[in-house]
Amino acid sequence: MSNSLGEIAQVIDAELVGDPERLVTGVATLKNANTSELTFLANPRYTKYLKTTAAAAVVLSPENVDDCPVNSLVSNNPYLAYVKAVRYLNPEDTFSPGIHPTASIEDTATIHQSAYIGPNCFIGKNVKIAEQVYVGPGCVIKEDVSIGAATRLVANVTICHKVVIGQRGFFHPGVVVGSDGFGIANDSGSWLKIPQLGSVTVLDDVEIGANSAVDRGALENTVIEEGVKIDNLVQIGHNVIIGAHSAIAGCTAVAGSVTIGKRCMIGGQSAITGHITIADDVIITGLSGVTNSIKKAGMYSGAMTSTDNLTWRKNMVRFRHLDEMARKLVELEEQIQIIKKRSEKS
Amino acid sequence: MSNSLGEIAQVIDAELVGDPERLVTGVATLKNANTSELTFLANPRYTKYLKTTAAAAVVLSPENVDDCPVNSLVSNNPYLAYVKAVRYLNPEDTFSPGIHPTASIEDTATIHQSAYIGPNCFIGKNVKIAEQVYVGPGCVIKEDVSIGAATRLVANVTICHKVVIGQRGFFHPGVVVGSDGFGIANDSGSWLKIPQLGSVTVLDDVEIGANSAVDRGALENTVIEEGVKIDNLVQIGHNVIIGAHSAIAGCTAVAGSVTIGKRCMIGGQSAITGHITIADDVIITGLSGVTNSIKKAGMYSGAMTSTDNLTWRKNMVRFRHLDEMARKLVELEEQIQIIKKRSEKS
Amino acid sequence: MSNSLGEIAQVIDAELVGDPERLVTGVATLKNANTSELTFLANPRYTKYLKTTAAAAVVLSPENVDDCPVNSLVSNNPYLAYVKAVRYLNPEDTFSPGIHPTASIEDTATIHQSAYIGPNCFIGKNVKIAEQVYVGPGCVIKEDVSIGAATRLVANVTICHKVVIGQRGFFHPGVVVGSDGFGIANDSGSWLKIPQLGSVTVLDDVEIGANSAVDRGALENTVIEEGVKIDNLVQIGHNVIIGAHSAIAGCTAVAGSVTIGKRCMIGGQSAITGHITIADDVIITGLSGVTNSIKKAGMYSGAMTSTDNLTWRKNMVRFRHLDEMARKLVELEEQIQIIKKRSEKS
Numbered sequence A, B, C: 001m002s003n004s005l006g007e008i009a010q011v012i013d014a015e016l017v018g019d020p021e022r023l024v025t026g027v028a029t030l031k032n033a034n035t036s037e038l039t040f041l042a043n044p045r046y047t048k049y050l051k052t053t054a055a056a057a058v059v060l061s062p063e064n065v066d067d068c069p070v071n072s073l074v075s076n077n078p079y080l081a082y083v084k085a086v087r088y089l090n091p092e093d094t095f096s097p098g099i100h101p102t103a104s105i106e107d108t109a110t111i112h113q114s115a116y117i118g119p120n121c122f123i124g125k126n127v128k129i130a131e132q133v134y135v136g137p138g139c140v141i142k143e144d145v146s147i148g149a150a151t152r153l154v155a156n157v158t159i160c161h162k163v164v165i166g167q168r169g170f171f172h173p174g175v176v177v178g179s180d181g182f183g184i185a186n187d188s189g190s191w192l193k194i195p196q197l198g199s200v201t202v203l204d205d206v207e208i209g210a211n212s213a214v215d216r217g218a219l220e221n222t223v224i225e226e227g228v229k230i231d232n233l234v235q236i237g238h239n240v241i242i243g244a245h246s247a248i249a250g251c252t253a254v255a256g257s258v259t260i261g262k263r264c265m266i267g268g269q270s271a272i273t274g275h276i277t278i279a280d281d282v283i284i285t286g287l288s289g290v291t292n293s294i295k296k297a298g299m300y301s302g303a304m305t306s307t308d309n310l311t312w313r314k315n316m317v318r319f320r321h322l323d324e325m326a327r328k329l330v331e332l333e334e335q336i337q338i339i340k341k342r343s344e345k346s
Helices: A005-012 A044-049 A062-067 A078-089 A309-319 A322-345 B005-012 B044-049 B062-067 B078-089 B309-319 B322-345 C005-012 C044-049 C062-067 C078-089 C309-319 C322-345
Strands: A015-017 A037-040 A057-060 A071-074 A176-179 A184-187 A190-193 A200-202 A213-215 A222-224 A282-284 A298-301 B015-017 B037-040 B057-060 B071-074 B176-179 B184-187 B190-193 B200-202 B213-215 B222-224 B282-284 B298-301 C015-017 C037-040 C057-060 C071-074 C176-179 C184-187 C190-193 C200-202 C213-215 C222-224 C282-284 C298-301
Touching: A005 A015, A005 A057, A005 A071, A005 A078, A037 A078, A057 A062, A057 A078, A062 A071, A071 A078, A078 C184, A078 C190, A176 A200, A184 B078, A190 B078, A200 A213, A213 A222, A298 B309, A309 A322, A309 B322, A309 C298, A322 B322, A322 C309, A322 C322, B005 B015, B005 B057, B005 B071, B005 B078, B037 B078, B057 B062, B057 B078, B062 B071, B071 B078, B176 B200, B184 C078, B190 C078, B200 B213, B213 B222, B298 C309, B309 B322, B309 C322, B322 C322, C005 C015, C005 C057, C005 C071, C005 C078, C037 C078, C057 C062, C057 C078, C062 C071, C071 C078, C176 C200, C200 C213, C213 C222, C309 C322
Parallel strands: A037 A057, A057 A071, A176 A213, A200 A222, A282 A298, B037 B057, B057 B071, B176 B213, B200 B222, B282 B298, C037 C057, C057 C071, C176 C213, C200 C222, C282 C298
Antiparallel strands: A015 A071, A184 A190, B015 B071, B184 B190, C015 C071, C184 C190
């Protein structure tokens, strides 16, 4: 399949400088694109590859047009324009509806005739699967779950009882939604499990990455609002609320009862302590430990960044005595004041 | 279903101030409970909701009785009393025993007639499944595994060969028990895999959260003692021993051959270096890196907590020169001593 | 089964001091080995157990021979020699080839007759499974995947479309290879998913631990080179390249477009920021946050290590004012210079 540059320019709302009839068959990097491929330039780091690109066309910003040896698709946001082109050239795979003969479906489940249920899946009692839903091989959907239209579960996904999932969701292999929250109470030295009576509500257009887990609430629901994007191996504790259009990168832990605002971005391997609130439009850079509520939009950080081992060792030893250092500093300051006064007197 | 306050008071060992015939049908938060629901007050933060609660009754401590507008269930440990009530009002789901027709069971496996084996499960050779065990959809139990009475595997759980699991265990979706430990030996620049010949022993009343993994031992067994509670996405390395009634929060990594004492509590996103020992009754707060053995009960911490990005940047730059700062401080101290002596002489 | 010490000495290239006809049936620790078991001494910490060992023989270095009360297998690298013995005494389990009747195989898949496909597996269109491959229960292999000879997927592994896996690989339960990378572009406050058009290439002799995930590339492939060993719960982002014979310990996050050199060792719970490059032969100790490229072989670190809670609290408070401390120190230095000059003048 191929598309003309004229058609693409219209779709991505870019100005074409070049041949509208030229056809492209796919996308590639600026460095490696061949003469039938579309590419883009958004990061100045790659400008060096522009002059020698063999691409059919380059999506780029106005200031790079003159240096482009091939067709240009000019946009003030070339990365976004390129992404729109990629999406246009690579629509989601279609699938044939139907229920694989090895799937086990409870009688009371309702599955829309345009949905697909793959091999070795289990669909529990009273489950509702809407139109165009794709449930890949090995998925387990327990009783009373509802899955909205056009949502995709790639493979080996587990959705626990009573979870409600919106439309156009995308759940990668190994995802678990609705596992019990970590609710335990100490009773004379041993732990009593607290029944987790809430569920999980996942709104529309949510994507959750491979092997991530979202716990069900203790009393009320854990809520993932619309458009939230969660990467791989992320833990979302019980009763967390994640505001619309927030994005959370891999290996991050969000402890129970945290409320995250809308449009937040949380870097990978971060951790957010239980029961705190993060305002809208907060950016937390990777590896940060957030232990207090954040009340204002802005960027926050807390990583210990690495150095050569010897420097780190020496600095860490000092860190363990940082309070003493600070006290010593105050002491020296006082002594100097005394000396200065004395010398002024003399 | 409903239960009377008189009955609940007896079960949770609380003093009822109010109507013993009043019926409750469920539990809810202090703020949201309706007139047929039970609730509790344990955290002073929520005291403000007490005066206006609509609940049928509130579990609370003696000092809050006078302010309670509805029936009170008075206890010196209101949270624990409430948890007991929740457990009483919400007993574990029952299930009908049986083997789903899509489960694959090896001939030499022994499955108690009161157990349930769900759709698309695999039960290997010589596996022993005791009474009242629940094996949910998609679970894989490899050869020579033994699972004790009333243990539950929710769904898509994998138990590797020879693992022994006790009674009343609770394993959430995606859990892996008995995967090979990370045992490799360097042979002239490439790695030789070391066969992992031990197994895993999980004692009674252990709960393991979604997508957590417990590795088998290299020679001897990895051991999870009775009553241990492990949250989601936790990694337990080979030959680790976790003492009875310890609790480990999400995304924590416990490296190989670590011994953790009894009744420890380990916060989320922590990491414990290999081959060290943690004493009984140790609390490690979240995000801590524990690199040395801890010999005494107590609370230990090691998180780098986050601030606004600008403050963090400035502080991290300084941290990279902390040793120099410390040396400079010593130098200034010496200079001041010299100045003081000189000025005393003069 | 049993093997003679003479045979073992030859296999592991060690010098036998003792009886070549003596038979051993297995391996155990120095402390617990019985009279028919082989053991080893490599870590000086365990030297105390040598004199009283009951083992049939001990693999050890020349300096320990005189203290060994039983047969010795002498090697300059006793740990490696021992590992070779363990591997020799414990060859990988064999399996009978065949396709389990509950597996679902697409017509266009090609499965070598010496391979095994377990219960409830799914093998997609055009998949190629080479000789001696073991696909354990519950695995999902999506369309156009190729798996090289003698590779093993233990159970519940998911391999996404078009992924290419080499020979003698070892994939533990819950592993996901080829999930979509975390590619999203912001479009006026909401996120557009970027189609992930690359795949994953896993070369020969790669091992990946339980519940780890390797994302597919955005345009080009994510690449795991030969001999790489990855522990449990590790996240490998899109377009990462991991050089041959590198090893990555558990719970580590490698963000997108990172290039890791050959023979690197990365400690557990570490994190590597996107788009950076790590040279060959780099060792990163556990819990490190690597935020800049590392251009030289060597050891690098960045953990915040834990102390008792009180010390940590005091030090962390000071850390938040470290930049001020540094400025104050410079100021004091200047004041002291002024005082010194003044006193020299006077």
